[in-house]
Structure formats: structure tokens, C-alpha cells
Amino acid sequence: MSASETKWVRLGEYIEQSDKRNSEGMYxxxxxxxxxxxxxxxxxxxxxxxxxxxxxxxxxxxxxxxVTVTSRNGGKISLALNxxxxxxxxxxxxxxxxSKDTDKLLPEYLFLMLNRSEFDRYSRFNSWGSARETFxxxxxxxxxxxxxxxxxxxxxxxxxxxxKTLAEQNEALIPRLSAACQAYxxxxxxxxxxxxxxxYIEQSDERNSEGMYxxxxxxxxxxxxxxxxxxxxxxxxxxxxxxxxxxxxxxxVTVTSRNGGKISLALNxxxxxxxxxxxxxxxxSKDTDKLLPEYLFLMLNRPEFDRYARFNSWGSARETFxxxxxxxxxxxxxPPNVQQAIVDVYHCMExxxxxxxxxxxxxKTLCPALVQRAAHS
Numbered sequence: 001m002s003a004s005e006t007k008w009v010r011l012g013e014y015i016e017q018s019d020k021r022n023s024e025g026m027y028x029x030x031x032x033x034x035x036x037x038x039x040x041x042x043x044x045x046x047x048x049x050x051x052x053x054x055x056x057x058x059x060x061x062x063x064x065x066x067v068t069v070t071s072r073n074g075g076k077i078s079l080a081l082n083x084x085x086x087x088x089x090x091x092x093x094x095x096x097x098x099s100k101d102t103d104k105l106l107p108e109y110l111f112l113m114l115n116r117s118e119f120d121r122y123s124r125f126n127s128w129g130s131a132r133e134t135f136x137x138x139x140x141x142x143x144x145x146x147x148x149x150x151x152x153x154x155x156x157x158x159x160x161x162x163x164k165t166l167a168e169q170n171e172a173l174i175p176r177l178s179a180a181c182q183a184y185x186x187x188x189x190x191x192x193x194x195x196x197x198x199x200y201i202e203q204s205d206e207r208n209s210e211g212m213y214x215x216x217x218x219x220x221x222x223x224x225x226x227x228x229x230x231x232x233x234x235x236x237x238x239x240x241x242x243x244x245x246x247x248x249x250x251x252x253v254t255v256t257s258r259n260g261g262k263i264s265l266a267l268n269x270x271x272x273x274x275x276x277x278x279x280x281x282x283x284x285s286k287d288t289d290k291l292l293p294e295y296l297f298l299m300l301n302r303p304e305f306d307r308y309a310r311f312n313s314w315g316s317a318r319e320t321f322x323x324x325x326x327x328x329x330x331x332x333x334x335p336p337n338v339q340q341a342i343v344d345v346y347h348c349m350e351x352x353x354x355x356x357x358x359x360x361x362x363x364k365t366l367c368p369a370l371v372q373r374a375a376h377s
Contacts (some may be wrong), residue, residue, distance in 0.1 A: 006146055006147075006148055006374070006375055006376065007146070007147045007148075008144050008145065008146050008147070008375075009144065009145060009146075009147045010141065010142060010143070010144055011110075011140060011141055011142070011143045011144070011145060012140075012141030012142065014099060014100055014101070014104060014105040014147070015064075015097050015098065015099060015100060015105070015110075015140075015141070016097060016098060016100050017095065017096065017097045017137060018057070018058070018060070018063060018096045018097060018098055019057065019096070020057065020058045020096075021054065021055060021056065021057060021058065021092070022053050022054055022055070022056045022057070022058055022089050023054050024054075025053065025054055027053065027056070027058065027087065027088070027089045028053070029048055029053070031086075031087070031088050031089050032044045032046075032048065032053065032056065032088070032089055032090070033059065033080075033088040033089070033090055034046070034090075035065055035066060035067055035078045035079060035080045035090065035094060036078055036080065037073050037074055037076035037077065037078045037079075038076075039079055039080060039081075039111075039114070039115045040080050041059075041065075041080040041082060041084075041088065046091070053089060055092040056089040056090060056091065056092060057089060057090050057091070057092055057094060057096045058087060058088075058089055058096070059082050059087065059088040059089060059090045059096055060082060060087050060098075061082050061083070061084060061085055061086070061087065062081070062082065062083075062098065062099070062102070062107040063081075063082050063096055063097065063098045063107075064079065064080065064081050064082075064096070064097050064098065064107070064110070064111070064114075065079070065080055065082070065090050065094050065095065065096045065097075066078060066079035066080075066094065066095050066135075066140075067079070067093075067094055068093070068094075068095060068134040068135055068136055068137075069132050069133070069134050070123055070124050070127040070133055070134065070135050071127065071129075071132055071133040075120060075121075075124060076120045076124075077119070077120055077123040077124070077135060079114055079115075081107055081108070081110075081111040083108070083111075095137055095140070097137075097140070103150060104147075104150065105147065105153075106150065106153045106154065106157060108157040108160075108161070109153040109154075109156060109157050109374075110145070112156065112157065112160055112367055112370055112371075113145045113371065113374075115367055116367045116368060116371065118368070119143070122143065123135040123139070126139045126142075127139075145374075146371065146374040146375040147374075148374045148375075152373075152374065153374075156370045156373060156374060159366070159370065160363070160366060160367070160370060163359050163362055163363055163366060164359075164363060166355065166356075166359045167355075167356050167359035167360050167363065170352040170353075170355045170356035170359070171352075171356045173348075173349075173352040174349055174352050174353055174356065177345060177346075177348050177349035177352060178349055180345050181298070181342060181345045181346050181349060184341070184342045184345060185298065185299075185302075185332075185342065188332040188334050188338070188342070189332045191332075191334070192332045192333055192334045192338075193332070193333070194330040194331060194332050194333070195330065195331065195332075195333045196327065196328055196329070196330055197296075197326060197327055197328070197329045197330070197331060198326075198327030198328065200285060200286055200287070200290060200291040200333075201250075201283050201284065201285060201286060201291070201296075201326075201327070202283060202284060202286050203281065203282065203283050203323060204243070204244070204246070204249060204282045204283060204284055205243065205282070206243065206244040206282075207240065207241060207242065207243060207244065207278075208239050208240055208241070208242045208243070208244060208275050209240050210240075211239065211240055213239065213242070213244065213273065213274070213275045214239070215234055215239070217272075217273070217274050217275050218230045218232075218234065218239065218242065218274070218275055218276070219245065219266075219274040219275070219276055220232070220276075221251055221252060221253050221264045221265060221266045221276065221280060222264055222266065223259050223260055223262035223263065223264045223265075224262075225265055225266060225267075225297075225300070225301045226266050227245075227251075227266040227268065227270075227274065232277070239275060241278040242275040242276060242277065242278060243275065243276050243277070243278055243280060243282045244273060244274075244275055244282070245268050245273065245274040245275060245276045245282050246268060246273050246284075247268050247269075247270060247271055247272070247273065248267070248268065248269075248284065248285070248288070248293040249267075249268050249282055249283065249284045249293075250265065250266065250267050250268075250282065250283050250284065250293070250296075250297070250300075251265070251266055251268070251276050251280045251281065251282045251283075252264060252265035252266075252280065252281050252283075252321075252326075253265075253279075253280055254279070254280075254281060254320040254321055254322055254323075255318050255319070255320050256309055256310050256313040256319055256320065256321050257313070257315075257318055257319040261306060261307075261310055262306045262310075263305070263306055263309040263310070263321060265300055265301075267293060267294070267296075267297040269294070269297075281323055281326070283323075283326070289336060290333075290336065291333065291339075292336060292339045292340060292343060294343040294346070295339035295340075295342060295343055296331070298342060298343070298346055299331045299332075300329075305329070308329065309321045309325075312325045312328075313325075
């Protein structure tokens with residue numbers, strides 16, 4: 001079908017309300033669902049004590065439900081498709097509707113059309129009322145969408161679902177991999193002796209004295225254990241006293257007071273050399289065949305270390321965790337192959353996080369792209 005043949009249709013011709021109630025009390029409290037402005041069904045937040053469920057509307061698989069009130073809702077409309085195999089019930093104030101003929105309009109395709117920022121803006125613009133602005137059924141019926149052939153609808157839904165599944169599968173992996181990593185570390189504490197870090201780490205005090213590194217090389221250190229763009233005002237600041245922060249080196253801020261109960265520390269896990277404030281401590285593993293930098297980072301990126309660093313910080317106006325205290329930190333030191341195994345699991349978790357994050361980001365831009373595809377199919 002050419003672009004000129006693609007139909008733009010009024011939704012009212014293809015959807016219909018459903019007003020079936022839970023009058024026989026077949027559905028119970030565990031079947032009640034709320035509707036989120038993130039376009040999903042969620043556990044209800046309502047106080048359900050002594051609430052009669054008989055007026056509640058039945059919300060079947062492949063049906064939609066939305067909340068008509070759009071004011072004070074983050075600029076979005078609360079709407080969901082019941083994409084499960086279970087029938088739910090929703091508040092009697094919600095609208096429940098469905099595709100009249102799923103051979104002409106796929107529910108999943110319609111969801112793609114309604115799960116867009118353009119539809120949120122449209123529904124807000126076409127909401128009316130004084131105390132509470134509502135997007136009523138007549139306005140929903142006036143919504144227009146491109147309606148390609150059912151084959152094209154199926155194809156577009158498959159693309160969306162494939163990316164969504166990729167995100168969900170990797171999100172499901174993250175807690176499992178994290179648990180495996182933590183279990184490894186706990187096992188190390190039981191199996192291997194703890195050693196003071198001072199035997200295995202050393203400070204680095206190399207400065208940017210020749211001015212080789214510039215403003216774009218300056219980095220700050222976050223209490224989330226990462227290097228971040230500096231927040232300091234760098235106007236007229238000389239960078240020659242700054243410390244050089246090489247790949248596989250660590251840097252930390254000695255001041256721990258007023259820092260959210262955490263110490264600001266990072267491993268430079270990039271291939272680029274950075275520079276940090278002269279007030280920071282930069283250090284490294286003396287022998288990476290005995291202590292892997294990434295293994296050490298996992299040991300220092302734990303709540304126990306944050307608590308230890310805060311407890312062992314000293315000072316009056318500003319409490320600091322100085323180098324001598326860092327040297328006294330004890331960690332279990334397994335053989336390098338065990339250290340690497342733990343690091344490998346951690347990298348798998350990082351990879352899963354990255355893939356899930358990228359998939360979610362692409363889903364945000366995919367819906368508009370799919371609309372364009374639908375309109376030109």
C-alpha cells in the first residue's frame with residue numbers, strides 16, 4: 001500500500017466501550033488494578049477497606065482502560081492495555097474499551113499509537129473542566145491514527161515487542177547476576193584470609209606540571225563510585241597542580257562529612273588519562289597480578305566500606321578519611337583467577353544493565369518511528 005493509500009481513521013469507528021460490571025462479585029480484591037500514566041496496569045493505591053467491588057468494571061485481556069482525569073497528572077494520561085491472560089477489575093470511574101474487530105485493528109498496534117508523547121499532549125489539550133479537567137469518551141472517539149493493513153500492524157507490533165522483550169530479559173538478569181556477584185564475595189570472606197590494603201596499594205602523586213592535560217580532561221568523583229564531569233568553577237584555575245589519574249587507578253575525596261554517608265571514590269575504568277583536584281588522593285594496585293583493580297573496586301563499592309570510611313573519618317570542621325586509614329582497610333584476597341571470575345560476573349551484570357538501558361531508550365523513540373512507518377506503508 002502506498003503512502004497515499006494509507007488510511008487515517010477516526011478511532012470511534014474502530015473502538016467501543018465496555019461497561020460490564022463485577023455485579024456477581026466474581027472478582028475479588030486481588031483482581032483490582034490501578035492505571036499508571038506510564039501506560040501500565042499497577043497495583044491499586046486506593047484504600048480498599050470496606051469498598052464494595054460490585055460496581056467495579058471488568059477489564060478483560062486485550063481491553064484498554066483509562067482515567068479520564070488528566071489534570072495534575074504529570075502532563076500524561078493514565079492508560080493501559082491488559083496484555084495479560086487474566087481478567088482484572090478497575091474503578092467504576094475509569095473507561096474500559098476495546099477494538100471492535102481485532103482483524104482490522106490490533107489492540108497491541110493501537111497501544112503503540114496511544115503510548116506516545118503526542119497522544120499525551122493531545123489528550124491534555126482536549127481535556128475540559130473547571131476543578132478537574134477530563135478527557136472524555138467523545139474526545140477519545142475523535143482521535144485519529146494511521147491504519148495500515150493488518151499484516152503491517154503485526155510487523156510493527158513484532159518490532160516493538162522484540163525490543164521490549166530484550167529490555168525485560170536483561171532487566172530480569174540484573175538482580176540474579178548481582179546476587180551471584182555478592183554471593184561470590186561473601187564466599188571469599190569465608191574462604192580466604194583478609195589482608196590490609198596497605199601491602200597491596202600505593203599512592204600516585206604525579207602532577208600535570210607540564211600542562212599536558214586540559215580542561216576537558218578534568219573529572220570529578222561521585223559518592224556513587226564513578227567519575228563525573230567536574231562541578232567546580234574552573235574559570236582562571238591553573239591545572240598544573242592537578243593530579244594525573246591514569247587508567248586502572250583510583251581516586252577518592254578524603255572529606256566524608258555531609259556526603260550522604262558515603263565516600264566519593266572512583267576507578268578510572270576507561271582507556272583515557274584524566275586529571276583530578278590536587279586535594280584528591282590517587283592510588284593504584286602495586287601488582288595487578290596479585291590484586292586486580294576491578295576486584296578491589298568491587299570491594300570498595302560496598303555499603304560496608306562506606307560505613308567503615310565514615311566511622312574512621314576524623315576532624316572537627318571537616319571529617320576526613322586519610323591515606324593511613326585507607327591502608328588499614330582489610331579485604332579478602334583470593335587467587336587472581338577467583339578475583340577474575342567475580343569481575344567477569346560483574347561485567348555480565350554491567351552488560352545487562354547497558355543493554356536494558358539502551359533498549360528502553362530506543363523504545364522511547366521507536367513509537368514515533370513506527371507511526372511514520374505505519375503512515376507510509
